Amino acid sequence: MSPHTTMTESRLESELAQRGVRMTRQRRAILATIESAERHLDAAQILRRASRVEASVNRVTVYRTIGLLKRHGLIDELDLMHVTGDAHFYERRPEHDHIHVTCLRCGQVIEFESEHLAQLRAEVEQQCGFRVDVARTEIGGYCGGCQAMPEATAATRATRANKKGAEDARACGDAAHIA
Amino acid sequence: MSPHTTMTESRLESELAQRGVRMTRQRRAILATIESAERHLDAAQILRRASRVEASVNRVTVYRTIGLLKRHGLIDELDLMHVTGDAHFYERRPEHDHIHVTCLRCGQVIEFESEHLAQLRAEVEQQCGFRVDVARTEIGGYCGGCQAMPEATAATRATRANKKGAEDARACGDAAHIA
DNA sequence: CTACAGATGCAACAGAGTTTCACCTTGCAG
DNA sequence: CTGCAAGGTGAAACTCTGTTGCATCTGTAG
Ligand SMILES: [Mn+2]
Ligand SMILES: [Mn+2]
Ligand SMILES: [Zn+2]
Ligand SMILES: [Zn+2]
Numbered sequence: 001m002s003p004h005t006t007m008t009e010s011r012l013e014s015e016l017a018q019r020g021v022r023m024t025r026q027r028r029a030i031l032a033t034i035e036s037a038e039r040h041l042d043a044a045q046i047l048r049r050a051s052r053v054e055a056s057v058n059r060v061t062v063y064r065t066i067g068l069l070k071r072h073g074l075i076d077e078l079d080l081m082h083v084t085g086d087a088h089f090y091e092r093r094p095e096h097d098h099i100h101v102t103c104l105r106c107g108q109v110i111e112f113e114s115e116h117l118a119q120l121r122a123e124v125e126q127q128c129g130f131r132v133d134v135a136r137t138e139i140g141g142y143c144g145g146c147q148a149m150p151e152a153t154a155a156t157r158a159t160r161a162n163k164k165g166a167e168d169a170r171a172c173g174d175a176a177h178i179a
Numbered sequence: 180m181s182p183h184t185t186m187t188e189s190r191l192e193s194e195l196a197q198r199g200v201r202m203t204r205q206r207r208a209i210l211a212t213i214e215s216a217e218r219h220l221d222a223a224q225i226l227r228r229a230s231r232v233e234a235s236v237n238r239v240t241v242y243r244t245i246g247l248l249k250r251h252g253l254i255d256e257l258d259l260m261h262v263t264g265d266a267h268f269y270e271r272r273p274e275h276d277h278i279h280v281t282c283l284r285c286g287q288v289i290e291f292e293s294e295h296l297a298q299l300r301a302e303v304e305q306q307c308g309f310r311v312d313v314a315r316t317e318i319g320g321y322c323g324g325c326q327a328m329p330e331a332t333a334a335t336r337a338t339r340a341n342k343k344g345a346e347d348a349r350a351c352g353d354a355a356h357i358a
Numbered sequence: 359c360t361a362c363a364g365a366t367g368c369a370a371c372a373g374a375g376t377t378t379c380a381c382c383t384t385g386c387a388g
Numbered sequence: 389c390t391g392c393a394a395g396g397t398g399a400a401a402c403t404c405t406g407t408t409g410c411a412t413c414t415g416t417a418g
Contacts, residue, residue, distance in 0.1 A: 022383090022384060022385070022394090022395065022396070023384080023385095024383070024384075024396065024397080025383095026396085026397070027396085042374090043374075043375080044373095044374085056397085056398085057397095058397070058398050058399080059375090059398090060375090060376080060377090060397075060398065060399085061396080061397060061398075063374090063375060063376075064376095064396080064397085077261075079258060081313070082256075085373075085374085086265070086373070086374060086405070086406070087373080087374065087375095088374085088375095099299070099303075101303055101307055101309055101311075103309070104312060110307050110309075112302075112303055112306070112307060114299055114302055116295040116296075116298050116299040116302070117295075117299070119295050120278070120293055120295040120296070120299075120316070121318070123291075123293055123295070124278075124280055124291060124318055124320075125320075127291070128280055128289050128291060128322075129322065129323040130280055130282070130289075130318070130320040130321065130322055130323070131320050131321045131326055132280075132318055132319075132320040133283060133319050133320045133321065134260070134318070134319045134320070135316070135317075135318045135319075136316070136317050136318070137299070137314070137315070137316040137317075138314075138315050138316075139300070139303055139309070139311055139313070139314045139315070140311075140312050140313045140314075141303075141309040141310050141311040141312045141313070142309065142310045142312065143307075143308065143309055144308040144309070147310055201363090201364065201365070201414090201415060201416075202415075202416095203365065203366080203414075203415070204414095205365085205366070206365085221405095222405075222406080223404095223405085235366085235367085236366095237366070237367050237368080238367095238406090239366080239367070239368080239406090239407080239408090240365080240366060240367080242405090242406060242407075243365080243366085243407095264375095264404075264405085265374070265375070265404070265405060266404080266405065266406095267405090267406095359418100360417100360418090361416105361417095361418090362414105362415105362416100362417100363414105363415095363416095363417105364413105364414090364415085364416100365412105365413080365414075365415085366411105366412080366413070366414085367410105367411095367412085367413095368409105368410095368411095368412105369408100369409095369410100370407105370408085370409085371406105371407075371408070371409095372405100372406085372407075372408095373404105373405085373406085373407095374403100374404085374405080374406100375402105375403085375404085375405100376401105376402080376403075376404095377400105377401085377402075377403090378399105378400090378401085378402095379398105379399100379400100380397105380398100380399100381396105381397080381398090382395105382396080382397070382398095383394105383395085383396070383397085384393105384394090384395080384396085385392105385393100385394095385395100386391100386392090386393095386394105387390100387391090387392090387393105388389100388390085388391085388392100
């Protein structure tokens with residue numbers, strides 16, 4: 001990597017610029033992390049990944065930036081049925097709504113689009129007199145594989161026990177240097 | 180009230196009985212509380228209300244009973260967009276699915292039924308190969324009143340500050356005797 | 359009535375997110 | 389450029405939600 005890694009400006013970054021929000025090295029790292037994630041990340045995972053490009057990023061700043069992005073409607077918050085704990089997960093707000101289907105045994109998450117989402121939202125706006133800001137549909141169940149699998153063999157399951165940090169550090173090559 | 184208030188057997192109670200689950204005074208109080216609630220309660224509120232009929236009920240038992248009911252699919256867990264904090268809310272699983280529409284300013288919650296829910300669920304089962312266990316749609320937005328109200332006047336808003344216990348104790352007559 | 363699986367209470371713990379405050383940086387005006 | 393004020397940041401301490409270990413108690417089958 002070059003000495004001054006300038007990091008290509010993310011879409012989130014330009015969205016914020018447009019709205020006159022001040023940009024910092026820390027924010028840039030966090031935005032890029034969220035933007036480029038191949039899956040839904042929670043705050044701790046965002047911190048770990050962002051710290052790799054900008055070592056000074058702090059836990060608190062991650063939470064503050066998540067708050068900023070939520071207020072501006074640029075990201076959505078997910079529970080993923082809290083299969084792995086009480087943390088919330090984040091993703092950039094997509095063009096079209098989609099729902100999240102989580103396997104309660106293996107933790108796999110599938111995204112699914114449907115016409116019914118927009119229709120439901122329209123119904124709510126009309127019949128409840130609400131201006132809808134954010135809509136979230138989450139489903140929990142058992143994926144094909146896990147339906148077949150005998151109860152005990154479920155070694156894949158993301159339990160509360162093995163959740164302890166390891167997964168993200170392992171997946172991405174170098175050790176986590178932030179607790 | 181008579182000395183030995185026998186408390187009519189709730190539907191949750193008989194559901195559990197059918198499944199051979201052991202019944203205790205504490206559980207009975209918690210089940211009755213959830214069953215008879217006129218709105219969605221979080222764990223702390225369930226504890227406060229249940230303690231009024233059965234003083235020995237403990238916080239931990241509330242959580243354990245919530246877990247029991249979730250495992251048996253007898254209650255659903257809601258976020259209500261976490262407008263008032265990080266707690267989760269509970270309600271008995273209804274006959275027909277409904278969604279929860281929460282006003283992000285005043286905290287009001289509206290329940291709404293729609294054909295699209297069942298259709299969406301069917302689509303997921305077919306196209307994702309999942310066996311769906313629980314489905315949750317939550318919407319956040321601004322209710323009619325709050326859309327009209329000028330930004331500052333929002334005195335009604337359930338802020339993190341006023342959340343502190345008062346609301347439930349006040350609403351139900353006698354003081355909360357459990358922290 | 360008894361025995362024992364299973365439920366409870368307590369206290370200690372753990373994880374997620376927030377607040378405070380002294381210090382630092384960004385973006386802009388001069 | 390330079391200086392400066394508005395706003396962002398890190399560290400530590402804190403709050404709130406939920407969990408666990410363990411000694412003790414109790415509901416229920418026999
Ligand atoms: Mn949640
Ligand atoms: Mn409801
Ligand atoms: Zn699975
Ligand atoms: Zn409102």
